[in-house]
Amino acid sequence: MLKMNAPHMWRDMVIVGFAMFAVFFGAGNLIFPPQVGFHTGTDWLPGLLGLLITAMLLPTIGVVAVGLGGGTFERLTRPIAPWFGTVMMVVTMITVAWLVTIPRTAAVAFETGMATLVPATAGAVGKAMFLILYFAISLFFAIDRSSVIDKIGKYLTPALLVLLVGIVVWAIVDPVGQPVAPREANPFTFGFVTGYQTGDVLTGLLFGVLFIEALRRKNYTEDQVFVPMIIGAAAITFVGLFVVYGGLEYLGATGSGLFDEDPGQAALLTGLVSSLAGNLGAKALAIAVILACLTTAVGATAVMATYLAKWTGNRISYRTGAIVTTLVAIVQAFGGVNYIVAMAGPIFMLIYPVAICIAILGLFSRLFTNDGIWKGMAIPTVLIGIYDSLALTGSMLGFSLPQGLQNAYNAIPLAGQGFAWLLPAIVGGVIGGVVWSATGRPSVGNRPEPVAG
16 A cells, blocks of 8 residues: 655655646746736736636646546546537637647747747747747657656756746845736736636646546556545645746736836736846746746647547557647747737637536535536536627627627626626526436436446
8 A cells, every 4th residue: 555655656746746837837827927917006916816716726626626537528527418528628629729729839939938039030930940949849748648747747847947936036026116006997807817818727627637647657546545646736736836826927016017008918028027137037038938838838739649549549649649739730820929819718718617617516526426517507607608709709800799698698697797607607506406306317427437357
């Protein structure tokens, strides 16, 4: 019997926790916290609380939820419907991981990283050369699935953490200025909804299998050791995210008076660090940006390749899937940060409400064994996600949804604060659970199947 005080267990927990932090902490995690601080100013703490929920707490909960709920996203969501997890995974992996997350890492790495380190590369030729080299390195780390987590946790993350913690400590010890009045009427909501853009709740739910498999390959398969190991690794990730997010948001808040208008996420981050630490700080940030983006690209490529192999019955091998994923991401990355962020908005608004609810129910999946609760939660959150996505798309493209539909949506409690999905999810879950129990229908649950023999 393994004991939790065994030195190798603590070592493995730290390695997986570091790798989880690095995969979570990518392009969006660098550019969005300073933006929240910039817009919330003197109310940066409520903004941080909102960001903490959607970009730190729920993502790490998502990994634990998958681990406790059967080990895969399909197993976790089985109480909703047998097909739900597969459909949501296909849609999310293609639209978010393939077309947003992976290419966005490269775009941010170039615009905020390489263009700062070597300004002469800022042209089209330099960009093309950088993107090709960047994705070649990403593919090198991702191509061997069995060693992805160890490579990230042992080598890439420590270097990344040293640079990020250095910037955070500098921002606290020698702030660039004083926070000014907030630009947002509801700082908490702004931080909460901006956290959607990191995509990390989805990362936790869909990429969680990467960390779960890493622990199982290290022979942590029994519940009494696996559960504390996955919770411990997630806790290490949360602490790391909180320290770095909080520091970057504070940097944005103290620099909120340096710019008359929001210069854009990447330019804001570069401008703030340059004001903080001059050319040296800008160079350090540039290296941190490239490392942060690279770790996420490696993890996302590995997961995308894994699913491509799974969906095709291994007719597309893992290695071929990694190569195909990389080639598509290169093309998408040429669009740049602003293009990718704009495209991502409607996608995240569609998926995030139901993803948040799945993460919360999944954390307590061994208590919520009534399938009706899951079904009742999923229906309203998916419908409201569709409305939010269409409304945002309309505001971007210049069309409006029918007035009657808008009035009905606005009548939902908390709709004005950005949480239209919350009460319907709770009410739907309660009604679904009661109806399911009253009709005596069996629940499939999401626990792992017993091992034969």
